[in-house]
Amino acid sequence: MxxxxxxxxxDTPATLRTERRGNAxxxxxxxxxxxxxxxxxxxxxxxxxxxxxxxxEIDGSGxxxxxxxxxxxxxxxxxxxxxxxxxxxxxxxxxxxxSLLSAVERDGPVEPVVITPxxxxxxxxxxxxxxxxxxALHQGYAMVGFLGxxxxxxxxxxxxxxxxxxxxGLVHQIEETGLTALPIVGLLAFLIGVVITYQGxxxxxxxxxxxxxxxxxxxxxxxxxxxxxxxxAIIVAGRSGSAFTAQIGTMRVNEEIDAMQTLGxxxxxxxxxxxxxxxxxxxxxxxxxxxxxxxxxxxxxxYLDLHITIPVFIREFRHSVSLNTFLVGMIKAPVFxxxxxxxxxxxxxxxxxxxxxxxxxxTRSVVESIFLVIVFDAGFSILxxxxxx
Amino acid sequence: xxxxxxxxxxxxxxIRIRGLVNAFGDRIIHDHIDLDVMRGEVLGVVGGSGAxxxxxxxxxxxxxxxxxxxxxxxxxxxxxxxxxxxxxxxLRWGVLFQDGALFSSQTVAENIQVPLRRWTDMSxxxxxxxxxxxxxxVGLPKEAGTLLPSELSGGMRKRAGLARALALDPExxxxxxxxxGLDPIAAAMFDQLVNDLKASLGLTVFMVTHDLDSLxxxxxxxxxxxxxxxxxxxxxxxxxxxxxxIQEYFSGVRGRAALSSA
Numbered sequence: 001m002x003x004x005x006x007x008x009x010x011d012t013p014a015t016l017r018t019e020r021r022g023n024a025x026x027x028x029x030x031x032x033x034x035x036x037x038x039x040x041x042x043x044x045x046x047x048x049x050x051x052x053x054x055x056x057e058i059d060g061s062g063x064x065x066x067x068x069x070x071x072x073x074x075x076x077x078x079x080x081x082x083x084x085x086x087x088x089x090x091x092x093x094x095x096x097x098x099s100l101l102s103a104v105e106r107d108g109p110v111e112p113v114v115i116t117p118x119x120x121x122x123x124x125x126x127x128x129x130x131x132x133x134x135x136a137l138h139q140g141y142a143m144v145g146f147l148g149x150x151x152x153x154x155x156x157x158x159x160x161x162x163x164x165x166x167x168x169g170l171v172h173q174i175e176e177t178g179l180t181a182l183p184i185v186g187l188l189a190f191l192i193g194v195v196i197t198y199q200g201x202x203x204x205x206x207x208x209x210x211x212x213x214x215x216x217x218x219x220x221x222x223x224x225x226x227x228x229x230x231x232x233a234i235i236v237a238g239r240s241g242s243a244f245t246a247q248i249g250t251m252r253v254n255e256e257i258d259a260m261q262t263l264g265x266x267x268x269x270x271x272x273x274x275x276x277x278x279x280x281x282x283x284x285x286x287x288x289x290x291x292x293x294x295x296x297x298x299x300x301x302x303y304l305d306l307h308i309t310i311p312v313f314i315r316e317f318r319h320s321v322s323l324n325t326f327l328v329g330m331i332k333a334p335v336f337x338x339x340x341x342x343x344x345x346x347x348x349x350x351x352x353x354x355x356x357x358x359x360x361x362x363t364r365s366v367v368e369s370i371f372l373v374i375v376f377d378a379g380f381s382i383l384x385x386x387x388x389x
Numbered sequence: 390x391x392x393x394x395x396x397x398x399x400x401x402x403x404i405r406i407r408g409l410v411n412a413f414g415d416r417i418i419h420d421h422i423d424l425d426v427m428r429g430e431v432l433g434v435v436g437g438s439g440a441x442x443x444x445x446x447x448x449x450x451x452x453x454x455x456x457x458x459x460x461x462x463x464x465x466x467x468x469x470x471x472x473x474x475x476x477x478x479x480l481r482w483g484v485l486f487q488d489g490a491l492f493s494s495q496t497v498a499e500n501i502q503v504p505l506r507r508w509t510d511m512s513x514x515x516x517x518x519x520x521x522x523x524x525x526x527v528g529l530p531k532e533a534g535t536l537l538p539s540e541l542s543g544g545m546r547k548r549a550g551l552a553r554a555l556a557l558d559p560e561x562x563x564x565x566x567x568x569x570g571l572d573p574i575a576a577a578m579f580d581q582l583v584n585d586l587k588a589s590l591g592l593t594v595f596m597v598t599h600d601l602d603s604l605x606x607x608x609x610x611x612x613x614x615x616x617x618x619x620x621x622x623x624x625x626x627x628x629x630x631x632x633x634x635i636q637e638y639f640s641g642v643r644g645r646a647a648l649s650s651a
Binding site: 250260261 | 480
């Protein structure tokens with residue numbers, strides 16, 4: 001094994017020498033027995049030759065400097081010899097290191113700390129899978145309970161808005177989750193509109209010449225029904241869902257939430273309902289904005305790529321979509337907002353008091369909310385197709 | 390929702406605990422403990438690390454749910470209590486968490502005003518005045534009111550937390566390791582503060598602590614959590630208890646030094 005050159009220089013390199021004097025093994029240690037020398041000394045201090053020896057001496061009188069690592073190595077030699085039934089007759093170190101000796105020697109040889117690696121193998125894999133499944137079920141159960149509580153508190157807040165639901169707090173949330181998200185949502189929706197149009201026109205052109213005009217139908221229906229809402233919800237989940245988890249999680253770490261409870265404040269109302277309600281109000285507006293901007297993006301692409309003028313675009317657009325198309329997308333917005341807010345706050349309240357926990361649960365909340373949004377989106381699709389909407 | 394009414398009971402025993410059992414999974418923290426906290430006293434609660442001092446405090450204020458047992462505060466049972474009645478109790482006590490647990494995005498004055506805003510109908514102007522009164526009460530300068538918690542030293546944070554705990558003039562005060570992390574001078578000043586407030590505001594104080602000097606200077610009685618049980622008495626009584634941890638605690642080098650200078 002290649003030895004890395006030590007960066008710490010010692011004045012007198014440590015030395016170890018063994019001699020035989022008749023029946024006795026004499027181990028002479030000298031120099032600076034320090035941590036930086038310990039790596040090298042490790043090998044040297046193992047396997048002291050003891051064949052035919054009846055006793056041993058450890059002579060450290062020549063040691064110029066000694067720390068706990070060096071002391072440990074000396075003691076380890078002593079313990080090893082005693083284990084081999086070779087009594088250590090004398091153990092000499094310079095006097096000013098005696099207190100170090102008693103500190104390291106304590107009650108005897110210490111067991112090295114061995115961290116057993118986690119077991120692997122088929123049974124353990126199955127066990128972990130089982131645990132994971134139960135954990136997920138448990139989490140789902142807890143979340144349903146939380147859902148119930150938040151729903152009740154939200155309805156209470158709406159029906160009798162009193163001192164409990166702080167209006168400034170709610171407005172602040174609407175600003176944070178909605179207003180400040182407009183630029184990013186606008187930009188991404190615009191680009192999605194551009195991409196859909198470009199790809200759509202490409203494929204439609206292969207069907208028949210002139211079929212490109214139907215790109216407008218494609219754009220209108222997909223943005224209004226599906227993509228406008230979905231893309232916005234995903235952006236908001238990443239942006240606001242994670243913010244909720246991190247904010248509430250950090251408050252948990254600081255015991256701020258405990259403090260709120262002991263002051264008689266309703267933490268669910270103040271922390272959760274304001275966020276969830278703020279998002280439920282803000283998201284539909286964001287979706288509306290995304291729909292408009294997405295279609296504008298598509299319209300621009302139609303003009304640049306397909307040379308479809310704006311009046312032609314608008315005429316075809318009005319043929320292909322109806323108010324229904326728009327509403328089908330919009331109805332999903334408050335539902336998605338509720339999901340994202342709920343999951344974000346739920347995971348925030350489950351944060352434990354360490355740094356890793358905040359990061360872990362923030363990640364989890366984003367992934368979970370996006371997952372649930374897409375699942376519910378699929379559910380809506382099925383529902384609407386059954387209803388013939 | 391109107392403010393819950395404070396029931397009018399002038400009981401001698403402010404906190405009565407009977408047969409309390411606290412456990413996490415298989416690990417039993419408290420094994421059927423009984424405790425009485427008398428009105429007007431400062432009860433110091435000590436025990437080794439992990440003995441469950443904070444768990445006991447949190448059980449009484451409702452942040453932990455014990456396995457079994459009865460906890461009565463101001464004569465009212467807290468197990469299974471409904472939210473409205475709990476609010477009534479919460480108005481009568483104040484809690485100082487370790488390191489203050491101040492709301493990090495609000496100034497000290499705003500922190501103090503949070504319970505005032507929620508539970509009283511004071512005008513903003515009056516709340517500003519009351520906040521200044523509380524700051525003076527805990528020995529913080531008026532300028533501290535405009536600072537954020539992150540701008541305060543550890544000692545100031547604890548005092549700010551105390552000011553907030555005292556915002557509604559509670560009868561009962563819970564302190565969770567109030568002097569931990571304070572230098573000896575600041576710690577002694579805090580103990581003095583607790584004594585002054587006890588006398589001037591007529592407080593009953595439940596103080597979880599490690600600090601022998603706090604016990605000597607501020608506590609009237611001491612409750613020791615040891616071996617999942619509790620032993621209560623004055624320091625003079627407990628010093629004679631044969632339990633090895635108690636002996637070590639009070640009679641070890643630090644113990645004797647602290648107690649002999651009493």
